[in-house]
Amino acid sequence: MNYPTVEWRGSVATGVVRLIDQTLLPGRLKFVRCTDVKQVWEALRMLRVRGAPAIGVGAAYGLVLAVRGSRATTAERFLADVERQAAYLASARPTAVNLFWALDRMRRVAREEQGLAVPALKARLLAEAETMAAEDRATSIKMAEHGLSLMRGVSTVLTHCNTGGLATAQHGTALSIVYRAQEIGKPLKVYATETRPLLQGARLTAWELTQAGIDVTLICDSAAATVMRQERVDCVILGADRIAANGDTANKIGTYALAVLAREHGIPFYVVAPLSSFDPEIASGDEIPIEERSGEEITCPYGLRIAPAGVRTYNPAFDVTPAKFITAIVTEYGVLHPPYNRSIQRSFKDRAAT
Ligand code: MRU
Numbered sequence: 001m002n003y004p005t006v007e008w009r010g011s012v013a014t015g016v017v018r019l020i021d022q023t024l025l026p027g028r029l030k031f032v033r034c035t036d037v038k039q040v041w042e043a044l045r046m047l048r049v050r051g052a053p054a055i056g057v058g059a060a061y062g063l064v065l066a067v068r069g070s071r072a073t074t075a076e077r078f079l080a081d082v083e084r085q086a087a088y089l090a091s092a093r094p095t096a097v098n099l100f101w102a103l104d105r106m107r108r109v110a111r112e113e114q115g116l117a118v119p120a121l122k123a124r125l126l127a128e129a130e131t132m133a134a135e136d137r138a139t140s141i142k143m144a145e146h147g148l149s150l151m152r153g154v155s156t157v158l159t160h161c162n163t164g165g166l167a168t169a170q171h172g173t174a175l176s177i178v179y180r181a182q183e184i185g186k187p188l189k190v191y192a193t194e195t196r197p198l199l200q201g202a203r204l205t206a207w208e209l210t211q212a213g214i215d216v217t218l219i220c221d222s223a224a225a226t227v228m229r230q231e232r233v234d235c236v237i238l239g240a241d242r243i244a245a246n247g248d249t250a251n252k253i254g255t256y257a258l259a260v261l262a263r264e265h266g267i268p269f270y271v272v273a274p275l276s277s278f279d280p281e282i283a284s285g286d287e288i289p290i291e292e293r294s295g296e297e298i299t300c301p302y303g304l305r306i307a308p309a310g311v312r313t314y315n316p317a318f319d320v321t322p323a324k325f326i327t328a329i330v331t332e333y334g335v336l337h338p339p340y341n342r343s344i345q346r347s348f349k350d351r352a353a354t
Contacts, residue, residue: 003029005166006049006058007133012068012126017061021048022166026207037066037085044092044099047198051167052241052277053136056098059089060129063106068122075114078121082110094289095250095318096241097279102132133169139274140171142332147177147237147272148184149335150328154234156189158227161252162204163239163272173239174272175208177330182214189215191233195252196221197297197315221254228265235327236262240273247323247340248285249273253316259325268327275331275351278344285320293317 006019017034023046024030032048034040040062043049049058066085072078086103093099109128113121151157157178161167164175171179181188190209195201202218209216219227227233236258242250249255249271262269282288295313299306307313329336329343333350336343 003031003165005051005054005169006061008061008064008126008129009033012064012123015126017058017065019043019049019058020166022050022204023048025166025203034062034065037062037089040065041089041092044089050200051162052096052098052239053139053168053173053274054166055093055096056102056276057129057133057136057169059092059099060102060106060132062089063103064122064126064129067125070118070122072118075116075118075121078118079110079114082107082125093291095291096277098241098276101276105132136169136274136276137171139276139332140168140173140176141180143173143272143274143330144171144176144180146332146334147174147270147330148180150235150268150270150330151177151181151186151188154188156191156233158191158193158224158233158236158258159205160193160201160236160238160255160258161195162200162208163237164205164208166204166208167239173274174237174270175205177237177272178209178214179212182212187214189217191217191219191224191227193219193221193224193254193258195254197301199301200252224258225261228261228267233267235268235270237270237272240271240277240329241318242288243271243273243278243329243344244282244284244288245280245341245344246284247326247329247336247338247344248288249321249323249326249329250285250288250290250318251321253319256319256321256325259321263325269325270328270330271321271326272330275333275347278331278348280344280348285322288318288320290319291317 009018021030021032070081164172192201192205206218240249333347
C-alpha cells in the first residue's frame with residue numbers, strides 16, 4: 001500500500017492527524033484531517049481507522065492532538081492532562097490491546113521526561129508517536145520474513161478480516177507475508193473472506209490485494225468450509241487484536257470458526273501479530289474484553305436495510321480462538337510454537353534484552 005493509513009502532518013503546534021477514512025473504501029479513497037482529539041476518538045470508534053496496530057498508532061497521534069493545546073505551565077498539571085486525555089482515547093474500543101499499549105507508552109514517556117519544559121514535552125510526545133509508527137513499519141517487515149519460513153510448499157492461503165497496510169502503519173501483519181512473497185517472486189494466491197458484518201475482507205483486503213496485483217478470490221464467510229474441503233487452501237493466516245499469556249487469541253468474529261474448520265481439515269492455522277498485540281498480564285482468553293457493537297451493523301449495513309427494524313441482534317465484533325487450535329504465532333521476534341506460555345514468555349525476555 002502506497003498510502004499511509006494514519007500519519008501526522010506538520011509541526012506539533014499546528015499539525016493534523018491525517019487518516020484514510022476506511023469506511024468509504026473501496027468506493028472512495030478519502031483522506032480526513034483531524035484537528036482535535038474528539039475527531040480521532042470518533043475515527044477509532046467508527047472504524048475509519050481500524051486494525052490493532054493502526055489503532056495504536058492513531059491513538060498515539062490523537063494524544064498529541066489532545067494535549068498540544070494544554071495551557072498547563074507545570075509538569076504536574078501537564079501530566080494530569082495527559083492522563084485524562086489518554087483515558088478518553090482508551091474508551092474508543094475495548095478489545096485491541098494495541099490501543100492501551102500505545103497510550104501507556106505515551107503516558108510513560110510523559111512521566112519519564114517531566115523534567116522538560118511543557119513545550120519540549122509536547123514535542124517529545126510527537127517524537128514518540130512518530131517512533132511508534134516507524135517501529136510498526138519495521139515490525140511488519142520482520143514478521144513477513146519470519147512468516148515466509150512457514151510458506152514453503154504453500155501456494156494458496158485463506159485470510160479473514162483485513163490485516164494489510166490499512167490495519168497497520170504500513171505493510172500489514174498476516175498480509176505482509178503475502179506482499180513479501182510477491183516481492184521475492186514467489187506469489188501466494190489468497191482466498192479472502194467477506195468478514196460480516198462490516199465486510200473488512202470484501203471492502204479492504206480485496207481492495208488492497210487487487211491494487212497490489214495479487215491473485216485474490218473473495219468468498220462469503222460461509223464458504224470457508226467448502227473451500228477447505230475442496231483442498232483449495234494450504235494454510236490460514238490472519239492477525240490478532242489481543243493474545244493472552246497462554247496463546248488464546250482474540251481476533252475478528254469468525255476467526256474461531258475458521259480455526260475449528262482448519263483443524264478438522266488438517267490445515268495449519270497461523271496467527272501473525274506484533275508483541276504490541278500481546279497481553280501477557282492476562283492468563284487466558286477468558287479475560288479478554290470483547291467489543292459488542294450495534295445490531296444495526298447486522299440489520300442495516302452501510303445504510304442498506306436487510307433485516308426488519310427492531311429484530312433482536314447479537315453482534316460481538318471479536319471472538320477468542322483457544323491456543324490449542326493455533327499451529328504457530330509469527331511475531332517480529334520469530335515464530336512461536338506451543339506450548340505458548342513458554343514461547344511467549346521467551347519472546348518478551350528477548351525483547352527486554354535488546
Ligand atoms: O474491527 P477491526 O476492523 O478493527 O478488526 C480488525 C481485526 O480483527 C484484524 O484482524 C486485527 O486487528 C489484526 S490485523 C492487524
